[in-house]
Amino acid sequence: MSHYDSHTDTPTPLTDSASRTSSAPAAPSTEASTAAGAAFKPASPPQPARRGARLAMLAAAVAVLAGGAYAYHHFIGERYVSTDNAYTAAEVAQITPAIDAITQRVRVVDTQPVRQGDILVELDATDARLALAQAEAELGRAERRVRTYQANDAGFRAQVAAREAEQVQADAQLRVAQSDLDRARLDLSRRQALASSGSVSGEEVSNAVAAFHTAEARLAAARATAEQSRANRAATQGAMAANLALIEQSTLADNPEVALARAKRDQAKVDVERAVLRAPFDGVVARRQIEVGQKVKAGTVVMTVVPTQQVHVDANFKEGQLGRVRAGQPVELKADLYGSSVVYHGVVTGLAGGTGSAFAAIPAQNATGNWIKVVQRVPVRIAIDPKELAQRPLQVGLSMEVSIDTQGEMRSPGAVVGTATETTVTATDHTAPTAAATVSSR
DSSP, rough: OOEEOOOOOOOOOSSHHHHHHHSSSOOOHHHHHHHHHHOOOOOOOOHHHHHHHHHHHHHHHHHHHHHHHHHHIIITTTEEEEEEEEEOOOOOEEEEEEEEEEEEEOOTTTTTTTTTEEEEEEEEOOOHHHHHHHHHHHHHHHHHHHHHHHHHHHHHHHHHHHHHHHHHHHHHHHHHHHHHHHHHHHHHHHHHHTTTTSSHHHHHHHHHHHHHHHHHHHHOOOHHHHHHHHHHHHHHHHHHHHHHHTTTTTOOTTTTHHHHHHHHHHHHEEEEEEEEEEEEESSSEEEOOOOOEEEOOOOOOEEEEEEEOOOOEEEEEGGGGGOOOOOOEEEEEEEEEOOOOOEEEEEEEEESSSOGGGSSSSSGGGGGGGOOOOOOEEEEEEEOOOOHHHHHHOTOOEEEEEEEEESSEEEEHHHHHHHHHHHHHHHHSSSOOSSSSEEEOO
Protein backbone atom coordinates (compact mmCIF):
# COMPACT_ATOMS: atom_id res chain seq x y z
CA MET A 1 0.00 0.00 0.00
CA SER A 2 1.47 3.38 -1.05
CA HIS A 3 0.52 7.03 -1.08
CA TYR A 4 1.61 10.02 -3.03
CA ASP A 5 3.71 12.74 -1.44
CA SER A 6 2.21 16.08 -1.49
CA HIS A 7 5.22 17.66 -3.14
CA THR A 8 5.93 14.96 -5.71
CA ASP A 9 4.07 12.39 -7.75
CA THR A 10 6.50 9.56 -6.87
CA PRO A 11 4.94 6.90 -4.71
CA THR A 12 6.77 6.02 -1.49
CA PRO A 13 6.54 2.79 0.51
CA LEU A 14 4.70 2.74 3.75
CA THR A 15 6.90 2.98 6.76
CA ASP A 16 4.54 2.40 9.53
CA SER A 17 4.74 -0.70 11.64
CA ALA A 18 1.52 -2.20 10.45
CA SER A 19 2.63 -1.89 6.89
CA ARG A 20 5.98 -3.55 7.64
CA THR A 21 4.29 -6.40 9.44
CA SER A 22 1.87 -7.27 6.68
CA SER A 23 4.25 -6.78 3.77
CA ALA A 24 6.10 -9.75 1.97
CA PRO A 25 9.79 -10.48 2.67
CA ALA A 26 12.31 -8.56 0.70
CA ALA A 27 13.88 -10.19 -2.41
CA PRO A 28 17.58 -11.21 -2.15
CA SER A 29 20.21 -9.08 -3.70
CA THR A 30 21.61 -9.73 -7.20
CA GLU A 31 25.11 -10.84 -5.97
CA ALA A 32 23.72 -13.38 -3.49
CA SER A 33 21.44 -14.85 -6.13
CA THR A 34 24.35 -15.28 -8.53
CA ALA A 35 26.56 -17.07 -5.94
CA ALA A 36 23.81 -19.44 -4.88
CA GLY A 37 23.04 -20.32 -8.48
CA ALA A 38 26.66 -21.09 -9.17
CA ALA A 39 26.89 -23.38 -6.13
CA PHE A 40 23.89 -25.52 -7.04
CA LYS A 41 24.47 -25.62 -10.77
CA PRO A 42 24.89 -29.32 -12.05
CA ALA A 43 28.32 -30.40 -13.51
CA SER A 44 28.60 -30.24 -17.21
CA PRO A 45 29.10 -33.67 -19.03
CA PRO A 46 32.75 -34.64 -19.96
CA GLN A 47 33.98 -33.76 -23.32
CA PRO A 48 33.92 -36.59 -25.98
CA ALA A 49 37.67 -36.37 -26.63
CA ARG A 50 38.59 -36.90 -22.98
CA ARG A 51 36.25 -39.90 -22.73
CA GLY A 52 37.81 -41.58 -25.78
CA ALA A 53 41.31 -41.16 -24.38
CA ARG A 54 40.33 -42.83 -21.13
CA LEU A 55 38.72 -45.75 -22.96
CA ALA A 56 41.81 -46.20 -25.11
CA MET A 57 44.05 -46.27 -22.03
CA LEU A 58 41.79 -48.88 -20.41
CA ALA A 59 41.81 -51.05 -23.54
CA ALA A 60 45.61 -50.82 -23.73
CA ALA A 61 45.95 -51.89 -20.11
CA VAL A 62 43.63 -54.85 -20.67
CA ALA A 63 45.61 -55.84 -23.76
CA VAL A 64 48.91 -55.64 -21.87
CA LEU A 65 47.54 -57.75 -19.03
CA ALA A 66 46.12 -60.32 -21.45
CA GLY A 67 49.40 -60.48 -23.34
CA GLY A 68 51.35 -60.87 -20.14
CA ALA A 69 49.05 -63.65 -18.95
CA TYR A 70 49.35 -65.44 -22.30
CA ALA A 71 53.13 -65.07 -22.33
CA TYR A 72 53.41 -66.37 -18.76
CA HIS A 73 51.15 -69.32 -19.54
CA HIS A 74 52.95 -70.13 -22.79
CA PHE A 75 56.56 -69.58 -21.77
CA ILE A 76 56.44 -70.33 -18.04
CA GLY A 77 53.17 -71.94 -17.01
CA GLU A 78 53.38 -74.70 -19.67
CA ARG A 79 57.13 -75.11 -19.36
CA TYR A 80 57.72 -75.39 -15.63
CA VAL A 81 56.00 -77.60 -13.09
CA SER A 82 56.74 -77.09 -9.42
CA THR A 83 55.78 -78.33 -5.99
CA ASP A 84 56.75 -77.80 -2.38
CA ASN A 85 55.68 -81.34 -1.45
CA ALA A 86 59.24 -82.61 -1.76
CA TYR A 87 61.70 -84.00 0.75
CA THR A 88 65.30 -85.15 0.78
CA ALA A 89 66.02 -88.88 1.02
CA ALA A 90 69.00 -91.22 0.80
CA GLU A 91 69.85 -94.90 0.45
CA VAL A 92 70.88 -95.32 4.08
CA ALA A 93 72.84 -98.33 5.35
CA GLN A 94 71.59 -100.34 8.31
CA ILE A 95 74.62 -101.77 10.11
CA THR A 96 73.95 -105.35 11.26
CA PRO A 97 76.41 -107.90 12.70
CA ALA A 98 76.79 -111.17 10.82
CA ILE A 99 77.72 -113.23 13.90
CA ASP A 100 76.35 -113.68 17.40
CA ALA A 101 78.77 -112.06 19.83
CA ILE A 102 79.16 -109.78 22.84
CA THR A 103 79.90 -106.11 22.23
CA GLN A 104 83.38 -105.12 23.41
CA ARG A 105 83.58 -101.53 22.22
CA VAL A 106 81.42 -98.91 20.48
CA ARG A 107 83.46 -96.16 18.84
CA VAL A 108 80.77 -93.82 17.50
CA VAL A 109 77.75 -91.87 18.70
CA ASP A 110 74.74 -90.40 16.96
CA THR A 111 75.40 -87.44 14.60
CA GLN A 112 79.09 -88.38 14.33
CA PRO A 113 80.48 -88.16 10.77
CA VAL A 114 82.41 -91.22 9.62
CA ARG A 115 84.53 -92.13 6.63
CA GLN A 116 84.32 -95.33 4.65
CA GLY A 117 86.14 -98.11 6.47
CA ASP A 118 86.08 -96.44 9.90
CA ILE A 119 85.52 -98.86 12.79
CA LEU A 120 82.06 -98.51 14.30
CA VAL A 121 81.76 -101.47 16.69
CA GLU A 122 84.13 -104.18 17.96
CA LEU A 123 82.65 -107.56 18.95
CA ASP A 124 84.19 -110.41 20.97
CA ALA A 125 85.82 -112.74 18.40
CA THR A 126 86.84 -115.59 20.74
CA ASP A 127 84.32 -118.08 19.38
CA ALA A 128 85.15 -117.08 15.82
CA ARG A 129 88.87 -117.63 16.39
CA LEU A 130 88.25 -121.11 17.85
CA ALA A 131 86.11 -121.98 14.85
CA LEU A 132 88.93 -120.74 12.60
CA ALA A 133 91.43 -123.03 14.33
CA GLN A 134 89.13 -126.03 13.85
CA ALA A 135 88.62 -125.17 10.20
CA GLU A 136 92.34 -124.92 9.58
CA ALA A 137 92.88 -128.33 11.21
CA GLU A 138 90.15 -129.84 9.06
CA LEU A 139 91.78 -128.36 5.97
CA GLY A 140 95.09 -130.04 6.84
CA ARG A 141 93.33 -133.36 7.39
CA ALA A 142 91.54 -133.07 4.04
CA GLU A 143 94.81 -132.44 2.25
CA ARG A 144 96.29 -135.56 3.85
CA ARG A 145 93.30 -137.63 2.81
CA VAL A 146 93.69 -136.50 -0.77
CA ARG A 147 97.37 -137.38 -0.74
CA THR A 148 96.36 -140.83 0.54
CA TYR A 149 93.92 -141.18 -2.34
CA GLN A 150 96.65 -140.27 -4.79
CA ALA A 151 99.01 -142.85 -3.25
CA ASN A 152 96.29 -145.51 -3.21
CA ASP A 153 95.71 -144.98 -6.90
CA ALA A 154 99.22 -146.20 -7.69
CA GLY A 155 98.77 -149.17 -5.34
CA PHE A 156 95.45 -150.11 -6.92
CA ARG A 157 97.00 -150.02 -10.36
CA ALA A 158 99.70 -152.45 -9.19
CA GLN A 159 97.08 -154.71 -7.63
CA VAL A 160 95.08 -154.73 -10.84
CA ALA A 161 98.19 -155.76 -12.75
CA ALA A 162 98.83 -158.56 -10.23
CA ARG A 163 95.23 -159.75 -10.48
CA GLU A 164 95.48 -159.81 -14.25
CA ALA A 165 98.62 -161.98 -13.98
CA GLU A 166 96.86 -164.31 -11.57
CA GLN A 167 93.96 -164.58 -13.97
CA VAL A 168 96.30 -165.49 -16.80
CA GLN A 169 97.90 -168.14 -14.61
CA ALA A 170 94.52 -169.52 -13.57
CA ASP A 171 93.40 -169.69 -17.17
CA ALA A 172 96.57 -171.60 -18.05
CA GLN A 173 96.00 -174.04 -15.17
CA LEU A 174 92.44 -174.49 -16.36
CA ARG A 175 93.64 -175.42 -19.81
CA VAL A 176 96.16 -177.90 -18.32
CA ALA A 177 93.44 -179.46 -16.21
CA GLN A 178 91.23 -179.74 -19.25
CA SER A 179 94.02 -181.48 -21.17
CA ASP A 180 94.68 -183.87 -18.30
CA LEU A 181 90.98 -184.71 -18.18
CA ASP A 182 90.88 -185.35 -21.91
CA ARG A 183 93.92 -187.65 -21.69
CA ALA A 184 92.48 -189.51 -18.70
CA ARG A 185 89.21 -190.01 -20.53
CA LEU A 186 91.04 -191.38 -23.56
CA ASP A 187 93.15 -193.74 -21.45
CA LEU A 188 90.07 -194.98 -19.66
CA SER A 189 88.20 -195.62 -22.87
CA ARG A 190 91.18 -197.61 -24.31
CA ARG A 191 91.62 -199.75 -21.24
CA GLN A 192 87.92 -200.40 -21.02
CA ALA A 193 87.97 -201.59 -24.63
CA LEU A 194 90.96 -203.91 -24.00
CA ALA A 195 89.55 -205.20 -20.74
CA SER A 196 86.85 -207.21 -22.57
CA SER A 197 89.50 -209.14 -24.49
CA GLY A 198 91.66 -209.68 -21.41
CA SER A 199 94.56 -207.64 -22.78
CA VAL A 200 94.73 -205.44 -19.63
CA SER A 201 94.18 -206.27 -16.08
CA GLY A 202 91.37 -205.01 -13.95
CA GLU A 203 93.85 -203.04 -11.88
CA GLU A 204 94.86 -200.95 -14.87
CA VAL A 205 91.25 -200.27 -15.60
CA SER A 206 90.71 -199.22 -12.02
CA ASN A 207 93.74 -196.96 -12.15
CA ALA A 208 92.48 -195.42 -15.38
CA VAL A 209 89.10 -194.74 -13.77
CA ALA A 210 90.77 -193.09 -10.76
CA ALA A 211 92.99 -191.02 -12.99
CA PHE A 212 89.93 -189.87 -14.91
CA HIS A 213 88.10 -188.77 -11.76
CA THR A 214 91.21 -187.02 -10.51
CA ALA A 215 91.48 -185.12 -13.76
CA GLU A 216 87.83 -184.06 -13.44
CA ALA A 217 88.45 -182.79 -9.92
CA ARG A 218 91.53 -180.86 -11.00
CA LEU A 219 89.53 -179.29 -13.85
CA ALA A 220 86.83 -178.18 -11.44
CA ALA A 221 89.46 -176.71 -9.11
CA ALA A 222 91.13 -174.90 -12.00
CA ARG A 223 87.81 -173.48 -13.08
CA ALA A 224 87.14 -172.22 -9.54
CA THR A 225 90.60 -170.70 -9.36
CA ALA A 226 90.05 -168.96 -12.69
CA GLU A 227 86.68 -167.58 -11.54
CA GLN A 228 88.22 -166.39 -8.29
CA SER A 229 91.03 -164.64 -10.12
CA ARG A 230 88.49 -162.90 -12.35
CA ALA A 231 86.51 -161.82 -9.27
CA ASN A 232 89.66 -160.57 -7.56
CA ARG A 233 90.61 -158.63 -10.63
CA ALA A 234 87.14 -157.07 -10.89
CA ALA A 235 87.14 -156.15 -7.19
CA THR A 236 90.54 -154.53 -7.48
CA GLN A 237 89.45 -152.62 -10.57
CA GLY A 238 86.32 -151.42 -8.74
CA ALA A 239 88.34 -150.24 -5.76
CA MET A 240 90.72 -148.44 -8.07
CA ALA A 241 87.79 -146.78 -9.89
CA ALA A 242 86.28 -145.68 -6.57
CA ASN A 243 89.58 -144.23 -5.45
CA LEU A 244 90.08 -142.61 -8.85
CA ALA A 245 86.68 -140.92 -8.61
CA LEU A 246 87.94 -139.05 -5.53
CA ILE A 247 90.95 -137.57 -7.33
CA GLU A 248 90.07 -137.70 -11.04
CA GLN A 249 90.56 -134.46 -12.98
CA SER A 250 91.76 -132.63 -9.91
CA THR A 251 94.94 -131.77 -8.10
CA LEU A 252 95.58 -131.34 -4.44
CA ALA A 253 94.73 -127.64 -4.68
CA ASP A 254 91.39 -128.01 -6.45
CA ASN A 255 90.22 -131.32 -5.05
CA PRO A 256 86.58 -131.05 -3.85
CA GLU A 257 87.35 -132.21 -0.31
CA VAL A 258 90.23 -129.78 0.00
CA ALA A 259 88.18 -126.99 -1.59
CA LEU A 260 85.32 -127.60 0.88
CA ALA A 261 87.66 -127.55 3.85
CA ARG A 262 89.35 -124.41 2.51
CA ALA A 263 85.96 -122.71 2.08
CA LYS A 264 85.08 -123.49 5.70
CA ARG A 265 88.45 -122.10 6.75
CA ASP A 266 87.83 -118.94 4.73
CA GLN A 267 84.35 -118.62 6.23
CA ALA A 268 85.87 -118.84 9.70
CA LYS A 269 88.35 -116.11 8.73
CA VAL A 270 85.50 -113.91 7.52
CA ASP A 271 83.64 -114.48 10.80
CA VAL A 272 86.72 -113.30 12.69
CA GLU A 273 86.90 -110.19 10.51
CA ARG A 274 83.17 -109.60 10.97
CA ALA A 275 83.76 -109.08 14.65
CA VAL A 276 84.73 -105.54 13.57
CA LEU A 277 81.86 -103.51 12.05
CA ARG A 278 83.00 -100.77 9.67
CA ALA A 279 81.29 -97.92 7.87
CA PRO A 280 80.33 -98.99 4.32
CA PHE A 281 80.62 -95.41 2.99
CA ASP A 282 81.04 -91.80 4.08
CA GLY A 283 78.13 -90.50 6.08
CA VAL A 284 76.68 -89.62 9.47
CA VAL A 285 75.80 -92.09 12.24
CA ALA A 286 72.13 -92.19 13.22
CA ARG A 287 69.90 -94.32 15.47
CA ARG A 288 72.67 -96.04 17.42
CA GLN A 289 71.11 -98.95 19.34
CA ILE A 290 74.07 -100.84 20.82
CA GLU A 291 75.98 -100.62 24.08
CA VAL A 292 79.15 -102.20 25.49
CA GLY A 293 78.49 -105.66 26.94
CA GLN A 294 75.32 -106.19 24.94
CA LYS A 295 74.86 -109.63 23.32
CA VAL A 296 73.85 -109.00 19.73
CA LYS A 297 72.29 -111.46 17.33
CA ALA A 298 73.20 -111.78 13.68
CA GLY A 299 70.94 -109.56 11.60
CA THR A 300 70.05 -107.15 14.42
CA VAL A 301 70.20 -103.48 13.35
CA VAL A 302 72.62 -101.71 15.70
CA MET A 303 72.87 -98.34 13.92
CA THR A 304 72.32 -96.51 10.65
CA VAL A 305 74.77 -94.61 8.45
CA VAL A 306 73.27 -91.85 6.31
CA PRO A 307 75.29 -90.86 3.19
CA THR A 308 74.79 -87.09 3.26
CA GLN A 309 76.81 -86.70 0.05
CA GLN A 310 74.43 -88.98 -1.85
CA VAL A 311 71.14 -87.34 -0.94
CA HIS A 312 68.39 -87.21 -3.53
CA VAL A 313 64.92 -85.64 -3.52
CA ASP A 314 61.54 -87.35 -3.72
CA ALA A 315 59.11 -84.76 -5.12
CA ASN A 316 55.41 -85.66 -4.96
CA PHE A 317 53.76 -84.04 -7.98
CA LYS A 318 50.06 -84.03 -8.69
CA GLU A 319 48.99 -86.41 -11.40
CA GLY A 320 47.91 -83.53 -13.64
CA GLN A 321 51.45 -82.10 -13.59
CA LEU A 322 53.24 -85.18 -14.91
CA GLY A 323 52.09 -85.19 -18.52
CA ARG A 324 55.35 -83.64 -19.76
CA VAL A 325 57.77 -84.78 -17.04
CA ARG A 326 60.49 -87.12 -18.33
CA ALA A 327 63.71 -88.56 -16.97
CA GLY A 328 66.68 -86.36 -17.80
CA GLN A 329 64.92 -82.99 -17.51
CA PRO A 330 66.79 -80.26 -15.56
CA VAL A 331 65.53 -79.26 -12.13
CA GLU A 332 66.06 -76.33 -9.79
CA LEU A 333 65.65 -76.94 -6.07
CA LYS A 334 65.54 -74.78 -2.97
CA ALA A 335 65.86 -76.00 0.60
CA ASP A 336 64.08 -74.43 3.53
CA LEU A 337 67.31 -75.00 5.45
CA TYR A 338 69.23 -72.40 3.41
CA GLY A 339 66.40 -70.27 2.09
CA SER A 340 65.51 -69.16 -1.42
CA SER A 341 68.91 -67.54 -2.03
CA VAL A 342 70.56 -70.97 -2.41
CA VAL A 343 69.56 -72.87 -5.55
CA TYR A 344 70.54 -76.49 -6.19
CA HIS A 345 70.57 -77.99 -9.66
CA GLY A 346 69.67 -81.54 -10.51
CA VAL A 347 68.03 -83.84 -13.00
CA VAL A 348 64.98 -86.10 -13.02
CA THR A 349 66.14 -89.71 -12.67
CA GLY A 350 62.77 -91.41 -12.83
CA LEU A 351 59.12 -91.61 -11.81
CA ALA A 352 57.73 -94.05 -9.27
CA GLY A 353 55.78 -97.06 -10.49
CA GLY A 354 52.63 -95.98 -8.69
CA THR A 355 51.04 -93.35 -6.51
CA GLY A 356 51.58 -93.15 -2.80
CA SER A 357 48.11 -94.48 -2.04
CA ALA A 358 48.68 -97.51 -4.26
CA PHE A 359 51.54 -98.67 -2.04
CA ALA A 360 49.99 -97.67 1.26
CA ALA A 361 49.73 -100.23 4.04
CA ILE A 362 45.93 -99.95 3.77
CA PRO A 363 45.19 -98.85 0.19
CA ALA A 364 41.94 -97.07 -0.61
CA GLN A 365 39.06 -99.33 -1.58
CA ASN A 366 37.43 -97.25 -4.28
CA ALA A 367 35.17 -100.09 -5.37
CA THR A 368 33.13 -100.00 -2.15
CA GLY A 369 30.89 -97.25 -3.51
CA ASN A 370 31.75 -94.76 -0.76
CA TRP A 371 34.09 -92.94 -3.08
CA ILE A 372 35.39 -89.39 -3.20
CA LYS A 373 37.83 -88.41 -5.90
CA VAL A 374 41.16 -87.24 -4.48
CA VAL A 375 43.97 -85.85 -6.61
CA GLN A 376 46.77 -88.39 -6.44
CA ARG A 377 50.49 -87.68 -6.27
CA VAL A 378 53.33 -89.64 -7.85
CA PRO A 379 56.87 -89.53 -6.39
CA VAL A 380 59.50 -88.21 -8.81
CA ARG A 381 63.12 -88.94 -7.95
CA ILE A 382 65.60 -86.13 -8.52
CA ALA A 383 69.38 -86.36 -8.30
CA ILE A 384 71.28 -83.33 -6.98
CA ASP A 385 74.64 -82.12 -8.25
CA PRO A 386 77.21 -83.72 -5.87
CA LYS A 387 79.45 -80.64 -6.02
CA GLU A 388 76.65 -78.46 -4.72
CA LEU A 389 75.86 -81.04 -2.06
CA ALA A 390 79.48 -81.00 -0.96
CA GLN A 391 79.35 -77.22 -0.55
CA ARG A 392 76.01 -77.22 1.30
CA PRO A 393 75.14 -80.66 2.72
CA LEU A 394 71.54 -81.72 3.26
CA GLN A 395 70.14 -84.07 5.85
CA VAL A 396 67.45 -86.66 5.18
CA GLY A 397 63.85 -85.50 5.48
CA LEU A 398 64.33 -81.76 4.78
CA SER A 399 61.62 -79.82 2.94
CA MET A 400 62.43 -78.74 -0.62
CA GLU A 401 60.87 -76.64 -3.36
CA VAL A 402 61.23 -78.21 -6.80
CA SER A 403 60.78 -76.74 -10.26
CA ILE A 404 61.18 -78.94 -13.35
CA ASP A 405 61.93 -77.41 -16.75
CA THR A 406 59.93 -79.69 -19.05
CA GLN A 407 61.40 -78.03 -22.15
CA GLY A 408 65.00 -77.79 -20.97
CA GLU A 409 67.97 -79.63 -22.38
CA MET A 410 67.75 -83.35 -21.61
CA ARG A 411 70.61 -84.75 -19.54
CA SER A 412 71.65 -88.25 -18.63
CA PRO A 413 70.91 -89.02 -14.95
CA GLY A 414 74.37 -90.56 -14.72
CA ALA A 415 75.93 -87.21 -15.58
CA VAL A 416 74.79 -85.90 -12.19
CA VAL A 417 75.14 -88.95 -9.97
CA GLY A 418 77.96 -90.69 -11.85
CA THR A 419 80.80 -89.18 -9.84
CA ALA A 420 79.37 -90.09 -6.46
CA THR A 421 78.35 -93.58 -7.60
CA GLU A 422 81.77 -94.35 -9.08
CA THR A 423 83.49 -93.26 -5.88
CA THR A 424 81.21 -95.44 -3.78
CA VAL A 425 81.72 -98.56 -5.90
CA THR A 426 85.50 -98.16 -6.03
CA ALA A 427 85.78 -97.69 -2.29
CA THR A 428 83.48 -100.60 -1.59
CA ASP A 429 85.63 -102.93 -3.68
CA HIS A 430 88.60 -102.19 -1.41
CA THR A 431 86.72 -102.55 1.86
CA ALA A 432 86.87 -105.82 3.80
CA PRO A 433 83.46 -107.50 4.26
CA THR A 434 83.38 -106.81 7.98
CA ALA A 435 79.74 -105.80 8.33
CA ALA A 436 76.44 -106.48 6.67
CA ALA A 437 74.97 -103.20 5.42
CA THR A 438 71.33 -103.39 4.44
CA VAL A 439 70.56 -100.47 2.12
CA SER A 440 67.13 -98.90 2.27
CA SER A 441 65.65 -95.62 1.15
CA ARG A 442 65.04 -92.95 3.78
